[in-house]
Amino acid sequence: MNVGVTVNGAAQQHDVEPRTLLVHYLREACALTGTKVGCDTSSCGACTVLVDGESVKSCTMLAAQADGMSVTTIEGLAVGDAMHPVQQAFHEHHGLQCGYCTAGMVMAVVSLLEEIPDPSEHDVRIGIEGNLCRCTGYHNIVESVLAAAEEMRAQVR
């Protein structure tokens, strides 16, 4: 079937099987490999992308379900050479160790800060419970999220 998705602002049209998962559509049909397959069981969150602005696990959504929708992946966050504030904060606060969870973690955080612009540390820890860091590097991830939230609020003001 033909599935058309606006990915990072660009129209994509690909003929795929109905059973194609969104993560495979993005990685294989669109050649956007920033989104990772981790557990493949909707537990780890490595495959998190935004669908119409909200975080979802792309290993547990059919590409067909995203037909006609707008998807943002980690490749779509930066504007030119300027990283998104969440990316910048992860960079500055060393919010990663091996990096495998990072793309999904960042996308989950972008969605979280849209819903809770001024989160407490508890809000952050609960808000990223759908994303597992196997390095257990949560301390700096939480620091990064709080820093990103502060920077994004400052930009709004």
Place this chain on the structure above:
Amino acid sequence: MIPAAFDYVRVESADAAIAQLAEYGDDAKLLAGGMSLLPLMKLRLATPSVLVDVGRVSELSYVRDAGDHVAIGALTRHRDIETNDVLARECGVLRAVAAQVGDNQVRHRGTIGGSVAHGDPASDLPAALLALDATFVAQGPGGTREIAASEFFQGFLETALAPDELLREIRVPKTGANGFAFEKFNRRAQDFATVGVVAARTGDGTHVGLINMGSTPLRATAVERALAQGASPSDAAAHAADGTAPSADLNASVEYREHLARVLVCRALEAL
């Protein structure tokens, strides 16, 4: 993991979904948010030959004050329930339970109707709706019918819905400002409950629902009876595992689940 091949049909209305079910019968499955069905399909524990995607049937996404109850469209997503103002006023317990389903990503996609129709005893919302004496409205080729929550959950992943029926609406009696408590015990964030307890004060006494204590969501009827007879929370909670039949798995033995039920019911009752 890739699901077995299937044909995919997207419908825009409940009537169109019913027509598709009539055409394909038992070979078809309805797809809402997909948070329960797609993992089963990826494991090939479910292999429907046709998926009827009702995810965009917007007529079934709503929360309405309907007088003595709150009417919730089956395709209302968990996120929309956990943030809904009508429910904050009229049935806060449902918001609190929805807010702990899975994680943010799951709540953005998963629907209350999908959770109910899947009928998983480990899911939070079915047990909450059972405790609240909710009514489910099913639509089939011959029209709609109402099914009481107490009649709905019939076995492991088995409900009273016929293969040609669609769950349209969930009607939840108002609990207003009455106290409620939700105790969910799990080993890792976002896991299903090893055991969970929903307790709510209602017009006819305290109701207690049990998560993952049998092949269906259950009511802790012995606890409710003891409370009605004036028992203290701890005395009533001692009956929490009476009449239950939990299974053993990697997370817990039968005895441990029974112990958890007693402890969690006690905590919930003391928090009311």
